[in-house]
Amino acid sequence: MDQPITIKDILDAQQTIEQQIVCTPCPRSYLLSEWLGCDVYCKLEYLQHTGSFKERGVANALKHLNATQRQHGVIAASAGNHALALAYHSQRLNIPATVVMPIHAPLIKVDSCRRLGVRVLQHGTTFAEAASHARQLCEEDRLSYIHGFDNRHVITGQGTLGLEVIQQxxxxDAVIVPVGGGGLIAGLATAIKATNPNVQIIGVEPMSMPLFSNSLAMNEPVTMPIVPTLADGLAVGRMGDLSFATASKWVDRVISVDESELALAVLRLLELEKAVVEGAGASSLAALLGGKLPDLKGKTVVLPLCGGNIDPLVLRRVIEFGMSVDHRLCRVNVTISDRPGGLATLTRKLADSGVSIQDIRHERIFGGPDVNTVLVQLILEVRNSEHLQKVIHTLQNMGYNAQIQYGIDKPQGH
Known part of the structure; x- marks a missing residue:
C-alpha cells in the first residue's frame, strides 16, 4: 500500500518543478467580492502553458522517471487537460509520449495535442475504454503509464498549488476545489491543512456525477457511469485509490452544482473577470453562485480556476445557456395581426423598450384558428427579468397576447 502523502513530499515536488511550471497569480476579485459578499481570490491556473493545473502533476511525474523509462517513453489516457500537459512537458524533456483519448474528446484538446508533436490515439467512447487501451499499449511497448490523478508524483505535484495559495x-478561510478523480483536492488539501488546519477545504462536483460524495458514503472509491456534463473534466467514472484515501482525510465537506449553475459561473467569469474558463474550472465559483455556502459570507475564499480549455462552439452555447439562466436571454411568444405592418409595429415597440431581438420566427400553421393573426416566436436579449416583465406588461396593455417562456430557473440568489 502507498505511504501517506506528506507536506514534505509536496515541498520536494515544488523544488522539482518550480522552473517547469508557472506560479500563477491569485488576485482578489473586486467585482466577485462585492457580488457574493465574501472576499474572493481567484487562482488563475488557466494561465499555465497548456491552460490547466494538470501541468504540475505531469511535470513532477516526468522528472521522477529513470533513464530507461525516459528512453522507452510514456503513455496516458485522458479526455483533455492531462493529455495536453503530458504532450507539452514530454516534448520539452525529449521523452517520447503517446496519449489515448476517447473518440468524443473535445476537438480543441485533440488538435492541440497533435500540434505539440506527440502520438495521439483515439479509442473507445469513454475514458475507461481509452484507459484500458492505454494500459494494453503500456505492456506491449514497455511504456511508463502516467495516471492523471492516481499517481503519487502527480498528486504531490498538484499539491504545489496549495502551497502557492497559502503563500499568496x-x-x-476556505478553498473551494473541483473534484473529479481527486488528484487536485488530495494534494491541495494535504498542503494547506499541514500549513493551516483551520482552512476549510470544500470539494465541489457535478450534481449529475456525485462521485466523491458517494465514495465518502461507502468509505471507498465507487464506480459510476459517466454522465455528460459541462464540467467534462470532472467526469471520470471513478476516483483514484490514493487520491480518495488522501482527500477523504482532509476535506471538510462536499457540495454539488447543477448545469445551470456551471453555465452561469462560466458567464460570470467571462463578464466580470474577463476570464475564459471551462466548466470544470468554473465549478468552484458555481458553488458560491448557487447560494449553497452562506457560512462563507464575510470570509476570505480562494477559487482555483483550474482550466481554460473550452471549445469555442461549446463556449458559445454555454454563454447563451448562461444568459437564459440569468433571465437575460428569453423566448417570448406574441400573437400579432397578419396584415402588412403588424410585425413592424411589434419590433418598433420592442426597440423603443430597449430590447434586442436575437431571433424571430413566424408560426402560421400551429399558431391558432384565427387566420387573421400569426404567432411570432422571439428570442429577446433584455437587461434582467424585471426589464422583461416591464416589456411584457407594456405589450399586454397594447392588446398583444404575449407570453414568456424562460425555460430555465435561475440559481438561488445570483
Whole structure:
C-alpha cells in the first residue's frame, strides 16, 4: 500500500518543478467580492502553458522517471487537460509520449495535442475504454503509464498549488476545489491543512456525477457511469485509490452544482473577470453562485480556476445557456395581426423598450384558428427579468397576447 502523502513530499515536488511550471497569480476579485459578499481570490491556473493545473502533476511525474523509462517513453489516457500537459512537458524533456483519448474528446484538446508533436490515439467512447487501451499499449511497448490523478508524483505535484495559495493569500478561510478523480483536492488539501488546519477545504462536483460524495458514503472509491456534463473534466467514472484515501482525510465537506449553475459561473467569469474558463474550472465559483455556502459570507475564499480549455462552439452555447439562466436571454411568444405592418409595429415597440431581438420566427400553421393573426416566436436579449416583465406588461396593455417562456430557473440568489 502507498505511504501517506506528506507536506514534505509536496515541498520536494515544488523544488522539482518550480522552473517547469508557472506560479500563477491569485488576485482578489473586486467585482466577485462585492457580488457574493465574501472576499474572493481567484487562482488563475488557466494561465499555465497548456491552460490547466494538470501541468504540475505531469511535470513532477516526468522528472521522477529513470533513464530507461525516459528512453522507452510514456503513455496516458485522458479526455483533455492531462493529455495536453503530458504532450507539452514530454516534448520539452525529449521523452517520447503517446496519449489515448476517447473518440468524443473535445476537438480543441485533440488538435492541440497533435500540434505539440506527440502520438495521439483515439479509442473507445469513454475514458475507461481509452484507459484500458492505454494500459494494453503500456505492456506491449514497455511504456511508463502516467495516471492523471492516481499517481503519487502527480498528486504531490498538484499539491504545489496549495502551497502557492497559502503563500499568496495567507489569511485564507476556505478553498473551494473541483473534484473529479481527486488528484487536485488530495494534494491541495494535504498542503494547506499541514500549513493551516483551520482552512476549510470544500470539494465541489457535478450534481449529475456525485462521485466523491458517494465514495465518502461507502468509505471507498465507487464506480459510476459517466454522465455528460459541462464540467467534462470532472467526469471520470471513478476516483483514484490514493487520491480518495488522501482527500477523504482532509476535506471538510462536499457540495454539488447543477448545469445551470456551471453555465452561469462560466458567464460570470467571462463578464466580470474577463476570464475564459471551462466548466470544470468554473465549478468552484458555481458553488458560491448557487447560494449553497452562506457560512462563507464575510470570509476570505480562494477559487482555483483550474482550466481554460473550452471549445469555442461549446463556449458559445454555454454563454447563451448562461444568459437564459440569468433571465437575460428569453423566448417570448406574441400573437400579432397578419396584415402588412403588424410585425413592424411589434419590433418598433420592442426597440423603443430597449430590447434586442436575437431571433424571430413566424408560426402560421400551429399558431391558432384565427387566420387573421400569426404567432411570432422571439428570442429577446433584455437587461434582467424585471426589464422583461416591464416589456411584457407594456405589450399586454397594447392588446398583444404575449407570453414568456424562460425555460430555465435561475440559481438561488445570483
Amino acid at each position: 493569500v495567507p489569511h485564507v
